[in-house]
Amino acid sequence: MTVQSPVHTAPAAAGGGSRPKKSKSWLATVPLLAFVVLVFGVPLVIILGGTFTREGTLSAANVTDSLQGAYLTALLGSVKLSALVAVVGALLGTFLAQAVVTSRFRLLREAVLTASGVLSNFGGIPLAFAWIATLGNSGVVTSALGLDSAGWSLYNFWGLTLVYLYFSIPLMVVVVVPALDGLRPQWREAAQNNGANTWQYWRHVGIPVLTPTLLGGVVLLFGGAFAAYATAAAMVGGTVPLVTLQIANALSGNVLIGHENVALALSLDMIVVAGLVMAVYLPLQRRSARWLR
Amino acid sequence: MNGAKVELRGLRRNFSGTTALDGLDLTIEPGELIALLGPSGCGKTTALRCVAGFEQPDEGAVLIDGADITRVPANRRDAGMVFQSYSLFPNLSIRDNVAFGLRVRKVAAAKRHARAQELLELIGLPQIGERYPHQLSGGQQQRVALARALALEPRVLLLDEPLSALDAKVRVTLREEIRRLQLSLGITTIFVTHDQEEALSMADRVAVLRAGRLEQVADPATLYDRPTTAFVAEFVGTMNRIPGKLSGRTVTVLGQDLPVEGDVPATSDVEVLVRPETVIVTPDPSSEAMILVSSFRGSTSRLRVQLGDLEMLADVPGHDTVRLAPGTRVRVELVERPVLVSASSDVAAAVPVSEHDVV
Amino acid sequence: MAALTPAGPMAPVTPPAIAAGPGGRAGRPRRIRVWRGVVLLVAAVYFLVPLIASFTFTVKDASKGFTLDAYGQILSAEGFGKSLLLSLGLGVATIVVVLLLTLPAMLAVRLSVPKLKPVLEILCTLPLVVPPITFVAGITTILQWGPDHLADTPFFQTIIAAQNPDFPVVLVLAYVILALPFVYRALDAGLGALDARTLVEAARNLGASWPHLLFRVIVPNLRSALASASFLTLALVLGEFTIASLLHYQTFPVWIYTISGSQAQVSVAVSVFSLLITWLLLLVLSSAGARQRSGS
Structure with a gap:
């Protein structure tokens, strides 16, 4: 039996499992549930198990390691960067949205909304290269404005913030x-x-009514920036401490012998942070849906 | 709380090409409930919004107790307003909705809660202070909106079709309640509606608007019995148009000579405006006219009568229904009283609102 | 990694709820108009400059001034075709698998076991909470741990086969998980608008068999939702970097990253190029959505 087998049974379950006797139609959900449990659940269990194992014995040492020194700096750096991007992105995004919504020009509205839909999906390697070509050390704008002699660098915390906002504001x-x-x-x-x-x-009215949506947006932006890896890897490598970069580093073998599972502990830290933030989001979304119906 | 006198003087308002108000003059007496009635687009809502301060007239002035408030911002006017629907703040409890104006004026919490409770009792919903707008029915929401509009003890109450989004039964109870409250508070009230029945049953006076101008303002009975223009006559109640010959101030219609009231057109071929209840129908086998349809309404019956190529409506007492069944040949006469006439070409001046209950 | 978002490309086609009434906001103070102009201007600069600058970067040349050479070099660059084909193949495989998994399950839940809906919803939303990099940490651990402990079992062969560099099935599995939240949302919206229950009952009433029903009734009516789910998945796979690079597969984004060291201009040119493709995909998707909306 392989992890692939649920895939092959899926059409059969849909075709045969839910034939006249409706009581069996739940079978059609089995392949999906099995797939998720296997492909998604097992790695999570491995992360959990690995986090609390060091050199074959049960231990909290990985968690402790992941929460001190360079690892803690990276985790805090990620939280700081994501929080900044989320708050600033939410504010600027809301202003931009308000400017568009109150505008009388329909075309402007349509254009901005379409562009936002597209740009909010713009991430990863291409985003990094676009900004490197613009404001990197030999970027077009950098040389045009002579920013390099003024000490400008894109490859730091603020540069990353600037780049992350590029997909965060449209998302907001x-x-x-x-x-x-x-x-x-x-x-x-x-x-x-x-x-x-x-x-x-x-x-008394406008902001309270918008608050669930605004907080929900902040959460989404936070999640996006927190999980981002490719852009940061392409832009700053290791110069800005970020937890995703540390995990990648540890996975590539750059850890003390026997401490390989620190990567798993860091992953667990990330999941806990992301989970906590998401837990705030869902009830908020429900409430705003009720108000704005 | 007593009402203020409201004067609209020569109000004019243009919206990018369309004229909403075209020199509207109207004076509303203190404590009076006046209904602004008219078809959609006649400017009635714009007029109300000028009083509330949400619209600025291009020309003219709004006066309250003689003071010109045309340029006073909406949030500093002494007028409470009830909107068509969904105007309650969704994030505030009912009590906080009602007390909103007091909160804005920094009234202490205990005092404004007491006042809100008082108002909720006034509208007959004392139990719902803790609830939220989405938990209320449409009728309850509008009552709360009314309480909120009254919270600051304004001297003018503005109602912008507050009942139009409700179902028929709630509409009737709520309009009686609004009237009762208005009378007991003595507050000057402007009520915008396109429903003539609502206007006639609630208002002290009804102002009929057409294309941004005042067509007629009068108490409901006068408006119905003595409309000064054909537009008003047809917009309020149901009207038959019967061809007639005009000579001087007398018109010959259906073989009868009747005195003419109001304006007289230049031509002699006119249409005579006749209410269904002033048409007398009696069985007569030798007559040409025949009853097409009869719809029984309890105390009366409405008949659709064919007379040559003319069809007309007649209301007869309910107990006559049996002898006036469809197919019966009848003689048609008009009650002897002054009538309104209009030039024959002046058709479609207005759409009778009660058209839908004509069978 | 493409930062695919749940509300993403669907949003532009949402019809504007309330347009300002005629003249309702007429007497707007000049102050507000100025404020709005400033906001829009700053936004335009911020969002357009990197796009224009990227293009400028790829076409400027120290000696010739202007050249499109960088774009010409894309096609001849080593690994371009191979990595692009790999990414496209992975995308197609992911789409097939994710749809075969979700569609029957979601149909069944909607038609006869609504009790399972919350379970499905939570399971399909969970991947949003787990950053791809942590997911890949788990996968790497399994892939390393497996050969050591399962060497003598059939699992070993499976794990080796799944890592075939020519077509890494393990990436398909991972991408299916990443795509689940978006596919779920797209299909859920589609099924909601479809009123699947009535449709199925009507078809059954007319004597249609289940396979017939699925492929002749449900799928054609869900075309737009299926297209939307497929496009989102494809865009996700074409942009995914984290998992592929950490598992050392040469997918398209990984290839772009690899060549950036030696040929900076070409890598930016490919970025611009891949951007255009993604945008085209998303524009097609949103206009398809708009067409369906206006059709219904």
Whole structure:
């Protein structure tokens, strides 16, 4: 039996399993569930098991190692970078979305929304190279403006922030535009009618109504920046401490003998952070869906 | 709480080419409930929004108790407004919705909660303060919106088709309730509606608007019985148009000579406007006219009568229905009273709103 | 790694909910208009400059001034065709597997076992929480650990076969997991709009058999959702770097990275080129979505 076998049984289950007797149609879900458990679940179990094993014995040493020294710096660096990108990206994305939503030009709106859909999917190696060609040491803009003599470098924390925002801001636009559209003009007018000025409307109604969406956007942006590896690897290599780079480093064998499982511990740290952040997101999304219906 | 006098003076408003208000003049007396009635696009909502401050008229002025408030921003006007639907703030509880205006004015929490509770009792929903808008029915939401509009004790209440999104039964109870509240508070109220029945049953006076101008303003009975223009006559209630010959101030219609009321057109070929209840129908086997359809409505029956190539509507007492069955030959006469006439070409000046309940 | 997002390319076709009423916001203060202009201008500069600069970078030449040589060199560069074909093959395989897994399961859940829906939803959303790099850490460990412990069992052969560098099945497995959240969302939206239950009952009522029903009734009606799921998966596979590079497979993005050391201009040219392809894919996808919307 191989991990592939569920694939082959899938059509059979759909065709035969759910024939007249409806009670058997759940069989059609078995291949998918089995696949996920096997291909996704087993590596997770391995991560969990490996994290708490050192040289064949049960130990918390990997976790301890992963939470000190260079590893801790990398983990904190990733959290710091992702948090900055998430907050700044969410703010700028919301401003951009508001500028577009309140615009009377339909074409502008359509253009920005389409571009945002595309750019929010722009990541990885090509993104890194595009920015290297622009603001790298011999980049077009760098040499045109003479930035290199002014001490400019793209290959640091701030450079990464700038590059990550390139896909984060459009993602925020995509997330927040439906919510901005959902703010009913009656709410603003009702607030005015009750004596509220613009600021009071935003403070008591507009921002609270948008908050779940905004926080949800922050979470998504955080997750995207936190998990990003390719862009950072292509741009900064090891000069900026990031947990994804440390994991890749450890996986490539750059660890002390016997400490190979530190990579797994770091992975577990990442999953815990990402999981906690995602756990905030889901209930928020549900609430905003109810308000903006 | 007592009402203010509201004056609209020569209001004019253009929206990129279309004229919403074309020199509207209207004075609303203190404590009065006035309904702005008209087909969609007649400018009634724009007029209301000018009073609320959400629209700036291009020309003209809005006065409250003699003070010109045309340039006063919406959030500093003394008018509470109820919107068509979904205007409650979804993130605030019902109590906080009602107390919103007080919160903005920095009234202490205990005091504004007490006031909100008072208002919720006033609208008959004292239990729902802790709930959220999405947990309420449409009718309840509009009651709360009313409470919110009254929270700051405004001297003018503005209602922008507040019942149009509700189902028929709720609509009727709620309009009675609004009227009761309005009378007990004595607040000047402007009520925008396109539903003539709503306007006639609630308002002290009804202002009929057409293309941004005031067509007629009068109490409901006068408006119905003595419409000054053909437009009003046809927009309010149901109207028959019967060809007639005009001579001087008398018109000959269906063989009867009737005095003419209101404007007289230049031509002698006119159409006479006749309400269904002023058409008298009696069985007469020798007559040409015949009943096509009869729909029983309890106290009355509405008949559709064919007379040559003319069809007309007549309302007769319910107990006459048996002898006025479809197919019966009848004689048609009109009640002897002054009638309105209009030039024959002036068709489609208005669409009778109650067209749908004509069988 | 392409930062594929759940709301991604679907969003542009969402119809705008409320357009500002005629003149409803007429008397807008000039201050706001200025503010909006500044925001849009800054955004335009930020988003357009890297694109323009990348292109400029690939066509400038110290001696000739302007040249398209870099683009010409792409085709002749060693490994280009091979890596692109590998990525495309992986993409197609991933699409086939992920659709064969999800479609029957989601149909069954919608039609007769709605109780399983939350389970499916959670399982299909979980991969979003697990960064690809941690996933690859787990996989690497298995691949290293396996040969040591399973050398005498059939598992060993399987694991070796799955790592065949000409067509690494292990990547397909991993990509199926990565694609699950997006495919699930796309199909769920499609099935929701379809009212599958009524359709199936109507077809069964007319005597259609299950296979007939699946391929003649469901699939054609789901065409747009299936296309959307496929495009998203393809874009994901074509851009995925993390897993492929750490498992040492020469997929297209890994190849771009590899040649960047020796031929910087060509690598940027390929980036621009692959960007255009991705954009084209996504534009086709969003316009297909828009067409379906207007059709229904």
